[in-house]
Amino acid sequence: MVKLNVKNLKFSVESKNILKDISFDVKEGSFVGVIGPNGSGKSTLLKNIYRIYKPDSGQISIDNRDLLQMKDKDCAKEIAVLAQESNTQFDFTVEQIVKMGRYPYKSVFEDYSTKDLDMVKEMLNRVGLTNHADRSFANLSGGEKQRTLIARALVQNTDFLILDEPTNHLDIGYQIQLMDLVKSLNITTLSAIHDMNIASMYCDYLIVMKNGEIINCGTVEEVITSEMLKEVFGVNAHIGENPVNKKLQVSYMHQHEHINGVGHDHVHEDRFTGVHEHEHCHKQATTV
Numbered sequence: 228m229v230k231l232n233v234k235n236l237k238f239s240v241e242s243k244n245i246l247k248d249i250s251f252d253v254k255e256g257s258f259v260g261v262i263g264p265n266g267s268g269k270s271t272l273l274k275n276i277y278r279i280y281k282p283d284s285g286q287i288s289i290d291n292r293d294l295l296q297m298k299d300k301d302c303a304k305e306i307a308v309l310a311q312e313s314n315t316q317f318d319f320t321v322e323q324i325v326k327m328g329r330y331p332y333k334s335v336f337e338d339y340s341t342k343d344l345d346m347v348k349e350m351l352n353r354v355g356l357t358n359h360a361d362r363s364f365a366n367l368s369g370g371e372k373q374r375t376l377i378a379r380a381l382v383q384n385t386d387f388l389i390l391d392e393p394t395n396h397l398d399i400g401y402q403i404q405l406m407d408l409v410k411s412l413n414i415t416t417l418s419a420i421h422d423m424n425i426a427s428m429y430c431d432y433l434i435v436m437k438n439g440e441i442i443n444c445g446t447v448e449e450v451i452t453s454e455m456l457k458e459v460f461g462v463n464a465h466i467g468e469n470p471v472n473k474k475l476q477v478s479y480m481h482q483h484e485h486i487n488g489v490g491h492d493h494v495h496e497d498r499f500t501g502v503h504e505h506e507h508c509h510k511q512a513t514t515v
């Protein structure tokens with residue numbers, strides 16, 4: 228069943244077309260990654276979905292309901308967001324920030340219930356911030372702020388989660404912990420991701436963006452190929468397999484890489500920078 232449907236979405240700023248006719252579906256229960264180079268439109272796409280930006284045209288629906296027509300509170304019961312920018316200026320404690328995730332379920336003067344407070348406690352525990360509950364959010368490290376905001380998104384208790392580069396500021400331990408946590412919740416998730424190995428570990432499906440367009444989509448194996456990484460990101464990479472979990476694994480190489488390390492410092496007259504092989508007798512050559 229389709230959870231999210233985006234159809235012919237277009238978005239521009241000052242007559243610059245930033246999103247050009249984007250269409251895709253996210254299946255219920257799936258974890259979909261959006262990959263692409265800096266400036267390709269990943270964040271802008273997600274912001275159109277979580278309604279920071281208003282599309283010029285197109286439709287976005289969640290469970291067949293028009294997302295663009297929903298009231299804010301109703302929308303907040305459908306979609307939780309972990310956004311990229313996390314510079315909250317106001318001075319709240321960590322616990323107060325996490326509690327805010329319960330606001331869609333509260334009327335104006337209604338206080339937090341035991342259930343609300345239990346959820347807050349549980350999520351603080353799951354992101355490793357129980358001992359920081361009374362600390363000022365403003366004084367936390369970037370990673371601690373990010374973990375607080377993850378806990379806030381999770382107490383919102385929605386069926387759909389948007390992560391805009393969720394692992395920004397997180398060390399590798401917390402990156403894996405966050406992604407394991409999200410994955411264990413089995414919530415339909417749409418996430419911008421930069422790290423191909425993280426994408427490979429967690430995503431069921433990938434969308435590749437370039438210049439405001441979707442240029443490819445499919446399973447991890449269909450999408451992450453050395454050709455795609457060269458074409459879209461301009462990098463040389465070897466695609467292998469993690470011997471333990473059998474997930475696709477990307478190893479990067481220098482822009483100018485010699486197979487088996489056989490080769491010498493040199494420049495190519497045609498400025499070629501790919502992976503290539505030299506005869507052993509070329510070891511001493513300075514130019515090929």
Ligand SMILES: Nc1ncnc2c1ncn2[C@@H]1O[C@H](COP(=O)(O)OP(=O)(O)OP(=O)(O)O)[C@@H](O)[C@H]1O
Nearest residue numbers: 240245263264265266267268269270271272392419
């Ligand atoms: N409000 C805005 N005003 C003007 N240009 C914008 C605005 N928002 C986005 N853009 C431009 O749209 C393009 C896409 O930006 P976006 O942030 O969506 O890319 P991204 O793929 O998320 O990049 P990154 O990987 O660096 O986060 C960029 O060229 C950006 O400068």
